[in-house]
Each structure stands twice: as C-alpha cells, then as structure tokens.
Amino acid sequence: MPLAPDCVGAAVERQVGALSKGALVLLENLRFHPGEEANDPAFAQALARLGDVYVDDAFAAAHRAHASTEGITQHLRPAVAGLLMKQELTALARIFDAPAHPLAAILGGAKVSDKLAVLEALAPHADVLLIGGAMAYTFLRAKKIGTGKSLVEADKIDLAADLLSRAGSKGVALELPVDHVVAAGLDATESQIVPIDRTPENLMGLDIGPETVKHYSSILAGARTIVWNGPMGVFENPKFAEGTFGIARAVADSKAFSIVGGGDSAAAVAQSGMEPKITHISTGGGASLEFLSGQKLPGVEALTEKG
Secondary structure, eight states, X not given: OOBOSOXXXXXXXXXXXXXXXXXXXXXXXXXXXXXXXXTOHHHHHHHHTTOSSEEEOOGGGTTSOOTTTTGGGGTSSSEEEOHHHHHHHHHHHTTTSSOOSSEEEEEOSSOHHHHHHHHHHHTTTOSEEEEOSTHHHHHHXXXXXXXXXXXXXXXXXXXXXXXXXXXXXXXXXXXXXSEEEEESSTTOSOEEEEEGGGOOTTOEEEEEOHHHHHHHHHHHHTOSEEEEESOSSOTTSGGGOHHHHHHHHHHHHSSSEEEEOSHHHHHHHHHHTOGGGSSEEOSOHHHHHHHHXXXXXXXXXXXXXXX
16 A cells, blocks of 8 residues: 555645545555644645545544544535444443443542543443542542552542442442552562551552452442443552453453443453453543543544444
8 A cells, every 4th residue: 555745735636536446545644734633624625635525433533623533524525434433432322322231330540530520421320330440549538548658639539528429329339449459669579458448558559459359240240231441450560450350351251231441441451361252342542531421522523424
C-alpha cells in the first residue's frame, strides 16, 4: 500500500484520484497539521475532498471533536459507523438499554474523581458496585477506616461518604475490599496481606487481597451483566497483580454479558490470559470511559448512520 506524502493537498488529491478500483492509499499522519485537533473547517474540507463518503471506525478517537472525526462529516454524506464502531456502540449501549440483571459494575483505578461521572451514570442501572484500586481508600476513609500510607483523595472524602449514602438509599450495594496487599512502596521487596481495618500506619495498599477476590467473585458468579473499568491494584508489578487477575478470571468464568473498558483494564485482562472469554473488550480508553459516564461522543453524534 503506497504512503501519501501528506494527508491533504493537490499532490494527495491527484494520487487518490488516480487509484484503480479496489486500490488503497495510506495518508500521512493527520496530527502533523494543527488543524486536526483544532477542528479547523478548512482542514476538514480539504480532507473531505479526498472522498465521496465517510466511514468512521476509530471509536478510540470518537470522544474528540477533531477535523477527521467531526468536522469532515459536515462535508461528506453519508457519514456512517464502521463495523468496529458499530460493535462498540452496540455492546456499550447494552449497559444502559434494558440490561440483564443483576448488573455488576467493577470500578478501580487511582482516583474517585476520575470515576465520579461513571459512578453517577452507572448507579441507576447497577445492582452492585464493586470498588477496588486506590480509589477504594477514599471510600474507606469516608467510613472512618484507617488506610495507612495508601493513596487517598482527602478533598473527596465527603463526596465518597455522600456516594455511599446515596447508593444505600437507592438499594445499590457498594462493596469495598475486606483485605488487601500492603507494602512500603511500589519497589518494596516484601509485602503482606492484612484485613482492611488492620492496615499498618507505615504501609500502603497496592492490591486487593484474596478474601476480597473471593467475595467479589461470588457476586460476579451470579451477575448477568458485568461492566469493568479500572484495575484492582498496581497490576504492572507482578507482586500486586493477583487481585486484578483474580477478578479477570471471575468475569471470564461468569455466564454474564461482560464488557471491559479502559486502556489499563484491557491491558490487565490481556496479561491475565482471560481475554478470549470476555464478551467485549473496548478499544477506546477515554472514549469508553466517557460513554460509560453518560456523555455524548462528538465523533458518534456527527454520524448520519450509527449502525
């Protein structure tokens, strides 16, 4: 497949115009042009001159209103979803459009603030929220449980307390770890497993423990829909990966329709070897997170046909 010298311009238009039926040409990187991220109308129109219809299969970029994802659709019709885009939208929509219950949402990662919108959007649809990763410690502090040196968003403790209260009032179970793997730091050579309420003051939690994995797995075994965003610990370090991998096995072994979204979560599932047994693994990190947050994706909203 030939590589064009640029993605717009007279030379590229001539090269595209000379293509024989069924032939392809690869355009140069769009982001070499400031007009791409600026969604410049002139740049979008220059891109549109290269085609007759627009097919967007880049779900991972759909949360950005760029020239190649949103602006170009003002000049090319029809503007339709590709096969991968359609697959992503169909799978993710099942979380909000009459999902099979019980619906279990697994949320991890470092910060409550990063997942706040997801929590808010999923709570009305979920039967249970399973919390892991460093974000769990902000919730634990909201329950007056000591967390040692674990990462806590001190300015979000009141928010976490409010989320706990609201989940309870709506009948949504919000589950927190009962034990965890603690160490002096990421590069520590020694670690130990302790109950969550016996965290040493000089240590930090870096993974959920085996009792938490067992408890969460028992809940997931009865779920009919599972959505997972965010690892349960610092899985990049093998010493703190077993909690995340254990949850991956539980999701894979369930009979549920399962979706894993987010770059870190997808990477963790791939490392666990459970990828083939997950119903859908989203290719979009930020895009899937924003979709699960209930936000409109500009690159999707601009399409005339979504599937």
